[in-house]
Amino acid sequence: MTRDGLLQQIANEFEFDLTEEIKVGGNYRPVVVDENVAYISGQIPRVGDVVRFAGVVGDDISIEDARRAAAIAALRALALVLKQCGSLELISAVPRITVFVRSSPDFIKQSEVADGASDVLYAVLGDVGVHTRTSVGVAQLPKGASVEIDFIFRLKPS
């Protein structure tokens, strides 16, 4: 199956509409492509108008749901590249993702949460999607989200 098809499968699983416009409310953009590198703004697990799995991981959000939240953030990032480039086939590497997990004071499994995003990148992009990663626990995230992730994708010259 093509990468675009694999993305569609994951989108279906989370009832995420790939044709939905991803808006931002300010003087910034969801994607900037700079010399064949696509920078993606920090993504929270929003599906339509709803932020899924909002809350504090290790407190009101389980690690399983936090992993789902991370998966949705990765899905959104790929959806943004798809919109920007017309196809995910242009991605040739994923140099870095940074995963912020809203954590209870004693929650230390940020890496296990981040796996939710890493697994989506691998499922869709295969070896090309295997990236470097930094996972940290933070006090708060926009809209009370449990997870926020930003991404850097390398694109083939077009």
Place this chain on the structure above:
Amino acid sequence: MTRDGLLQQIANEFEFDLTEEIKVGGNYRPVVVDENVAYISGQIPRVGDVVRFAGVVGDDISIEDARRAAAIAALRALALVLKQCGSLELISAVPRITVFVRSSPDFIKQSEVADGASDVLYAVLGDVGVHTRTSVGVAQLPKGASVEIDFIFRLKPS
């Protein structure tokens, strides 16, 4: 008006001296230019020797003051590029900024705080200044600052 003139206007508003030396106290630098990309160290809203609007956003610092803090961080970043390059006209894109907001436990408007920086970049650079952005809430920042922001600028080949 030129970009440099627009920056001077914003500097005047915050009583920020653009000729002031921006020192760092360690084995690092405020700016590294790598192959026409200028990386800027995390900036807190320091004006002269004073960190403006220090405190916890949502607690002792209002969202309006936090937005001003973010504006000063952006002003400092542009001042650093101006010093390094001699002119802001060399900036051709702003691929990414990362905005850390020292947040009270229930403060979730990190994006609205980050707008203070995004608006300065847009005011000075226009469409070229429209960037990707990640905004997170953190427990603490150096010197008790309310906001810290790092930046990546793309420069024209010189």
Place this chain on the structure above:
Amino acid sequence: MTRDGLLQQIANEFEFDLTEEIKVGGNYRPVVVDENVAYISGQIPRVGDVVRFAGVVGDDISIEDARRAAAIAALRALALVLKQCGSLELISAVPRITVFVRSSPDFIKQSEVADGASDVLYAVLGDVGVHTRTSVGVAQLPKGASVEIDFIFRLKPS
């Protein structure tokens, strides 16, 4: 002394085995080299199977020990470049490091902690190792580490 020799000296000081395999437990990698830029995943101060100096800085971990933790994270990053490239002589710049310090509510000396990493980079690489830096205080880190740091290295074309 060569860079590789300087790294070995620091490794000896922390009883860190440079030949040890640095494993990751998921669909990500410790290093991705993208067009002569080496991105390093967030490093915690692990030596063998032990995370050194785990805890909250300003509470159960002193600033001196936190600085040692930051030094070990930098040592690990250089060990990863050495493994990947065969020699540290290929490094031509260090555009950025981001330092996350697990901080007690009133701890504001994140920069002084980060100096532990900056000093290692300078000791091994000299002026080439002088980088931009962002230091923030966070609520939690994976495995309860006191410090986590990610790195971007520029490599000479090989």
